[in-house]
Amino acid sequence: MLSPQIIDLLIKGLIDTLHMVAVSGAIGTLIGLPIGVMLAVTGRGELLQNFAFNKVMGAVVNMTRSTPFIILVVAIIPFTRLIAGTSIGTNAAIVPLTVAAAPFIARVVENAVREVDRGLVEAAQAMGATPFQIITKVLLPEALPGIVAGLTLSAVSLIGYSAMVGAVGGGGLGDLGIRYGYQRFLPEVMLAVVIVLIVLVQIVQSTGDLIARRVNKRNLKS
Template sequence: MSPDILLKIWGATLDTLYMVAAAGLIGSLIGLPIGIFLATSGKGELFPAPTINRIVGLIVNAARSTPFIILVVAIIPFTRLLTGTSIGTKAAIVPLTIATIPFVARLVEAAIREIDKGLIEAARAMGATPMQIVFKVLLAEARPALTMALTMTAVSLIGYSAMVGAVGGGGLGDLGIRYGYQRFMPDVMLVVVIVLIVLVQLVQSAGDGLARHFDRRSRKN
C-alpha cells in the first residue's frame, strides 16, 4: 500500500472522528433535555404535560424510524442551507446530528425511568424542587446508564459516518467506497473496516470503564 493511500486513510480517520465528535456533542446537548422531558412530563410526574409529551414522543419516534440513508438525502436542501454544500464532512454533520437527537432522547428517557421512584418521592418529601430532583437525583443516579447511552450513541455514529460516505460525506466510508469499491482496491477496504472496528472497540471500552467508575461512586454514596 502506497504512502499516499496511507495518508488518505489517516486523513479519513481524522474526518470520521471530527464528524462523530461534532454530531455526538451537538446531538447529545439537544437530545438530553428532550429525553429528560419525555421521562418527567407524563401524567402525575415532575413536569406534568401529557399532551405535549405525546406530541414530542411522536416526533421522536418518527425521526427514529426514518432510515438514515433516506434522512441524509431528504434533508439535502436543509444541509445546503446550513453549510452551503451537501457533500464533505461539514455537510455530513447535519444529518448525523439530526439522527443523534431522537436516539439520545429515547436512551436518556429509558435511563431515567429505571431510577427507583422511591428516591423521587423521598426528595419531594424533603422539599426539593422539580429542578433539584432532576439534577441531584435523576441525573446523578442515572450516570452509569447515561454513560452507556452516550457510548452506544458514539458507536452508532461511527457506523452512520461510514454510511454517509455513500453520498460524498467524507471520512472512512467515503474512502472505502471511492478506493475500495469503485477502484477495486480490496486492501483499502480491508484497512477501512479494521480502522472502524478499532474505533468502535476503543469507544466501547472507554464507555464501559466510565460506566463502571460512576457505578462504583453511586454505590459508595
C-alpha cells in the same frame, strides 16, 4: 501492502470520521439530553406530568428515529445546504448525523431517567425539593451510568452512520472505502477501512464501559 498515499488517506479519513462523530455527538447530546429528561418527567404520573408535550415530542422523536439513515440524509439535503452551505463533505455530513443522533440520545436518556428508583424522588419531594432540584440532584446523578452507556452506544452508531454518508460524498473512512476500495477495485483498501472502523468501535465501546463503571455509585459503594 498499502502505499504511503493510501496510508495518508486512511489517516485523513480517520481524522474526518472522528471530527464528524465528535461534533455530531456533542450537538446531538446538547439537543437530546434535555428532550430525553423532559420526556421522562412529563409522562403519566411523573414529576411534571404534561400529556400534550409528551405526546407531541414523543411523536417527533419516533418519526425521526424510524426513518432509515440513508433516506434521512437525502430527505434533508435542503436543510443541510441551509445549515452548512453545501450537501457534500465532512461538515455537511455533520447535519444529518446530528439529526439522527439527537432523537436516539433523547430516548436513551429518557429510559435511563425512568429507571431511577421512585423512592428517591418521593424522598426528595418529602424534603421540599423543587422539580428542578430533583432533576439535577437526584434523577440525573442516579441515571448517569445508564446515560453514559447510552451515549457510548450512540457514538458507536454514529461511527457506522459516518461510514454510510461516504456513499453520498460525506467524506471520512466510508468515502475512502467507496472511492478506492469499491470503485477502483482495491480490496486491500476496503479491508484496511473495515479494520480501522472495528478498532475505533472497540476503543469507543471500551472507554464508554470504563466511564460507566466509574460513575456507577453502586460500584463505588461496593
